[in-house]
Amino acid sequence: MGIALALLGAASAALFAGIGSAIGVGRAGQAAAGLVTEDPSQFSRALILQLLPGTQGIYGLLIAFIALSNIGLLGGQVDTGMSVGTGLMYLFACLPMAFVGLVSAMQQSKASVASIGLVAKRPDQFGKSMIFPAMVETYAILALLISILAINGIPR
Amino acid sequence: MSVLPMKHMVICAKRQDRKAILEYLQRIGSVEIITHDVDETDAVFSRMDVSQSAQLFTKNAAQADKALEILAAAAPEDGSILSAFEGRTPITLEEYETNAKKRETTMKIVNDILRLDKELTEAKADVPRITTQIEALTPWSALDYPLSFTGTKKTSAFIGTFPEKLTEAEIAERLAGYAPDIEAVDVNIINSEDNLTSVLISCLKSDRNSIDDALRRMNFQRPPVSDMVPAAQVDAYKKERDAAIEKIDSTKEKIASYADKRDDIKFISDYFRMRAAKYEVLGTLEQSKRIFIIEGYVPAENAETLEGNLVGRYELVVDMLDPEPDEDVPVLLKNGPFAAPVEGVIESYSMPGKGELDPTTPVACFYYILFGMMLSDFAYGALMSIATFVLIKKVKNLETSMKKTLTMFFYCGIGTMISGILFGSYFGDAPTVIAKTFFGKTLEIPKLIDPLSQPMKMLVLCFAIGIIHLFAGLIINLYTAIKTKRYVDAVSDSILWMLLVGGLLLFGLTTDMVTGMFALNKISPAAGNVGKIMAVIGAVGIILMDGRESKNWFKRTLKGLYGLYGVTSYLSDLLSYSRLLALGLATSVISSVFNQMGSMVAGTPVVGVIFFILIFLVGHLLNLAINALGAYVHTNRLQYVEFFSKFYSGGGRMFSPFSINTKYYTIRDNADNK
Numbered sequence: 001m002g003i004a005l006a007l008l009g010a011a012s013a014a015l016f017a018g019i020g021s022a023i024g025v026g027r028a029g030q031a032a033a034g035l036v037t038e039d040p041s042q043f044s045r046a047l048i049l050q051l052l053p054g055t056q057g058i059y060g061l062l063i064a065f066i067a068l069s070n071i072g073l074l075g076g077q078v079d080t081g082m083s084v085g086t087g088l089m090y091l092f093a094c095l096p097m098a099f100v101g102l103v104s105a106m107q108q109s110k111a112s113v114a115s116i117g118l119v120a121k122r123p124d125q126f127g128k129s130m131i132f133p134a135m136v137e138t139y140a141i142l143a144l145l146i147s148i149l150a151i152n153g154i155p156r
Numbered sequence: 157m158s159v160l161p162m163k164h165m166v167i168c169a170k171r172q173d174r175k176a177i178l179e180y181l182q183r184i185g186s187v188e189i190i191t192h193d194v195d196e197t198d199a200v201f202s203r204m205d206v207s208q209s210a211q212l213f214t215k216n217a218a219q220a221d222k223a224l225e226i227l228a229a230a231a232p233e234d235g236s237i238l239s240a241f242e243g244r245t246p247i248t249l250e251e252y253e254t255n256a257k258k259r260e261t262t263m264k265i266v267n268d269i270l271r272l273d274k275e276l277t278e279a280k281a282d283v284p285r286i287t288t289q290i291e292a293l294t295p296w297s298a299l300d301y302p303l304s305f306t307g308t309k310k311t312s313a314f315i316g317t318f319p320e321k322l323t324e325a326e327i328a329e330r331l332a333g334y335a336p337d338i339e340a341v342d343v344n345i346i347n348s349e350d351n352l353t354s355v356l357i358s359c360l361k362s363d364r365n366s367i368d369d370a371l372r373r374m375n376f377q378r379p380p381v382s383d384m385v386p387a388a389q390v391d392a393y394k395k396e397r398d399a400a401i402e403k404i405d406s407t408k409e410k411i412a413s414y415a416d417k418r419d420d421i422k423f424i425s426d427y428f429r430m431r432a433a434k435y436e437v438l439g440t441l442e443q444s445k446r447i448f449i450i451e452g453y454v455p456a457e458n459a460e461t462l463e464g465n466l467v468g469r470y471e472l473v474v475d476m477l478d479p480e481p482d483e484d485v486p487v488l489l490k491n492g493p494f495a496a497p498v499e500g501v502i503e504s505y506s507m508p509g510k511g512e513l514d515p516t517t518p519v520a521c522f523y524y525i526l527f528g529m530m531l532s533d534f535a536y537g538a539l540m541s542i543a544t545f546v547l548i549k550k551v552k553n554l555e556t557s558m559k560k561t562l563t564m565f566f567y568c569g570i571g572t573m574i575s576g577i578l579f580g581s582y583f584g585d586a587p588t589v590i591a592k593t594f595f596g597k598t599l600e601i602p603k604l605i606d607p608l609s610q611p612m613k614m615l616v617l618c619f620a621i622g623i624i625h626l627f628a629g630l631i632i633n634l635y636t637a638i639k640t641k642r643y644v645d646a647v648s649d650s651i652l653w654m655l656l657v658g659g660l661l662l663f664g665l666t667t668d669m670v671t672g673m674f675a676l677n678k679i680s681p682a683a684g685n686v687g688k689i690m691a692v693i694g695a696v697g698i699i700l701m702d703g704r705e706s707k708n709w710f711k712r713t714l715k716g717l718y719g720l721y722g723v724t725s726y727l728s729d730l731l732s733y734s735r736l737l738a739l740g741l742a743t744s745v746i747s748s749v750f751n752q753m754g755s756m757v758a759g760t761p762v763v764g765v766i767f768f769i770l771i772f773l774v775g776h777l778l779n780l781a782i783n784a785l786g787a788y789v790h791t792n793r794l795q796y797v798e799f800f801s802k803f804y805s806g807g808g809r810m811f812s813p814f815s816i817n818t819k820y821y822t823i824r825d826n827a828d829n830k
Contacts, residue, residue: 048785055786059738062745066608074752127504127792134793141738142731148611148741 003071003080005087009094010067013147017060017101017140024053024109031113035120045119045126049112052133056105059144063097066151086154093150100143108136159514160488161456162811164190164479166449169472174441174448177470178434183249183823185815186462187452188486191440198442201449206439213432216263220425221819223269224418230408231415241547241562243555246824247423255423262424265417276407282400290393295347295354296379296386304381312364314357314371316378322353327374331357334370338363354379426818433817453479453811455488488811495520497564500557505796506806511640515804518632519795522625523564526794528571529621530739530787532607533581533747536780537572540565553822568787578604579614579740583776584747593755593768607741614737616674622733623661625794626726629802630654636803648701656694657726662687695720729798735790743783750775 032046065074067090072078115129165187169177181187194203235242247255296303299315307313318327324343331341339360347354359367382389414421442449454462454476463474479485487507489499495517502508502516531537544566548559576582580603591599607614630650637646664670666684671677703715753775754768800806816823 048789051782051785052789054782055742058742058746058782061749062742065745065749125504127501127796130789131793131796134789135797137790138732138735141735144738145615145734148738149615152609152611 002082002084002087003078005084006067006071006082006090007073009087009091010064010071010073012091012098013067013094013101014060014064016098017063017105018057020102020105021054021057021060024056024105024112025050027106027109028053028112028116031116035116038120039123042119042123045123046116049116049119049129049133052112052130052137053105053109055137056101056108056140059140060097060101063094063144063147063151066148067094070151070154070156089154090151093147093154095147096143096150097140097147100140104136104140104143108133108140111136158490159508159512159808160490162453162479162485162488163456163459164477164483164485165452165454165459165462166475166477167451167466167472168447168449168475169470171443171446171448173470173472174438174443175434177450177466177472178437180466180469181450181452182430182434182437182814182816184462184465185813186458187454187813188811189437189440189814190451190453192442192451200444201442202444203441204439204443206435210432210435210439213428213435216266217425217428217432219270220263220266220421220428223266224421224425226269226273226411227414227418227421230411233418238547238551241551241554241558243551243553243558244818244820244822245553246822248824252821252823255420256427258420259424259427262417262420265414266421266424269411269414269421272407272411276404276411279400279403279407283397283404286393286397286400290390290397292380293382293386293390293393295349295352297347297390299346299354299356299386301356302383302385302389303379304383307358307361310361311358312361312367314355314359314367314376314378316355316371316376318353318355319375319377320351320353321348327353327355327357330374331367331370334373335363335366338366341367422820426816426821429818430816433814437814452814453486455490455811484809486811487808489514489516491516491520493563494567497560497567498523500560500564501792501795503810505800505804507808507810509805509807511636512804512806512808513632513636513639515632515800518628519799520567522628522799523791523795524567524571525575525621526625526736527568527787527791528573528575529618529736530790531568531572531743531783532575532579532740533583533743534573534576535581535583535586535776536743536784537569537574537576539569539780540572540784541569544569572787575740579607579744580604581744581747583772584744584751586747586751586772589748589751589755593758594765607737608744611737611741612674614740615734616676618733618736619730621736622730622798625733625799626657626729626802627654629799629804633803644701644704648697648704652694652697652701654694655690656698656723659687659690659692659694660723663691695723725801729801732794732798735794739783739786739790742786743779746779746783747776750779 028050032050035046036043068074071082071090111133115132118129119126167177195201295317296315301313301315303315305313305315322345324345327343327345328341331338331343339362341357341359341363344356344358345353346356357367357371384392459476463476466472466474489502489507490496491499491514498520499516501519501523502514508514528537531540544562548554548562548566554562580601582601585601587601588599591597605613605617630653634646634650634654637643637650662679663684664687665676665679666681666687668678698720699713699716701716702719703712706712706715750771754771757771758764758768
């Protein structure tokens, strides 16, 4: 039972953050494609802005990976007798990344779409346009940090 | 190292030299022309109306560009991957003159290409049009009369279609129903399809009107008229279509045959673009009957050479003035080879405003370190450095801005290599995995901190770098204030904050909460007391000084309290540096994922190794691309948001000299460099 809960935590980190990033990158991609139809030379800039909401998925993967490796599901000894308490600890530790990843990726994509619009009108302002989506990402990074610290703190 | 001082240059020269002088200034490209508002009342000086010529030149340049586009579609230019980075080709002044003489012939070629392209478009449109016509005639191919046939001397003929499938008997029956009094009618079905029956109906001339009437009621429709027998007409159309297809091919060939003139067209496009720019400047010059005046900003370091060259070449007077304090002087940065690459980062934020220092050097130092920590893999850094180094060395005529960007990533790669060694990452944990999978040995990579197993230690390091970064910002702020003799600002905006934040940090290191959390050694309580005192002095000072522009003491204290609230922003700034840890971990964990995936399939002999190599290559390239992007974006963010908020607001205008605004060529004038 404990190991199942721990796995649920690891999976949900990858799951929700991944969903968020998929939605975010998809949304920003539509705007990027629009910009490139108008001005093909903006492709690389549009691509960078499109990829910004994609990092949450990577952070989710990161947490899932650390959790899986700590509970021994990646090539180690699987602790089938893990207590429910420990399993719940893993589950809760993964939650910040799961939820903040989901929501921040979606919100970040809105900033990305707006920034792509900014680049469409003023290509010289690319440096600044990158910062607005990056501001949203801060919260995903903070959640990632807490998830990492929490998983590492769980006694083994 | 610095913002270059500028000179306000005024040239007064003879009117007949104006084009030569402008061309010279355009070629050397180190003067920004100043334009004034028009003074209509001036009796001596006036401006030329050059808009028509400028428009013509712009049009010619656009035509040449269009011709190049057409040419590229007909005969693609071959180029290596490296050529994507290549810049403009330098040509000598002599080559420029020779090519410029050929401009009439080249423009003829340009117009010829444009004409051919028009013909090509028409021919391309002809093919589907003719095909439609052929299709419309196909049902009639069995008819021996032209579609315009109306009958003989005694008879009338009706050629047309019914919108349904009918037999001859059915048609005759219906006709009889609508026109019962006719003597004789002959119905011939030429072609019959599901909902289309093509017929030839003949009758006596005397019955013509009643048949016509009956047919109209039966939804009889006449085909487009043509004077030829349908089969012959179809043949004629087919010939026409073949001719059009042939014309498409021959026109394409003709266009492609101009491929050897591509360089000439490129030149002419540049030539007219330069002339258009020159004429635009010409239109802003103050000219009298015999003389004209150019005003512009020149970097002071170039001023003397420029003056010498001008005086040596033309009869003129040059004045180099120091700009007035209220002038809007453009900003040009100059830095050494280590810092100059990040000038682009400053430019995309904002150029230094009045009295601000050029932040390039400190930004460069931290840029390479922060980027390195975020990517933090020796192999990735090495790949980046090697790739950019090869590009810098191998690509011909690299443009300055591209070279700067590449050099920046070269140094970032070095930073990444160093932090890769510190945190023991070489393609992630690839050495360990490879040693274990293929050689059955355990390999420990030496490292300073293992970010994955000691995240708190790593986090402390990140915060420490953050503190250094933030304090560096405050110190630059202090230095700028002292240099511009704003001593009160120096104390209240920099020193007090350093006292407050430094004091709080010192005090924090004596508390159980902080040291326990980060597993640090507590420092002595005496230092904590010093910290407390520092913080209190800082806080009180900020309350007193932050609202100093208000005269009212009550308002001033309130503003000061609000200013003190800004200390929370230091907390969030500091926490922001945790992204160094997060992004560094992202790189290493994802590389471990790929390494592990590779090692899972590596068991089977030979095939396993191939799969391992495949997964390894694809996985690490992907990881490098994604994380280099992340490192780039977040390094910029730390510089723009955390670092710049401490001392830099920008607002300067970038120096944009009057220069050759070309796409394909630059002009190298040996005489100019002397």
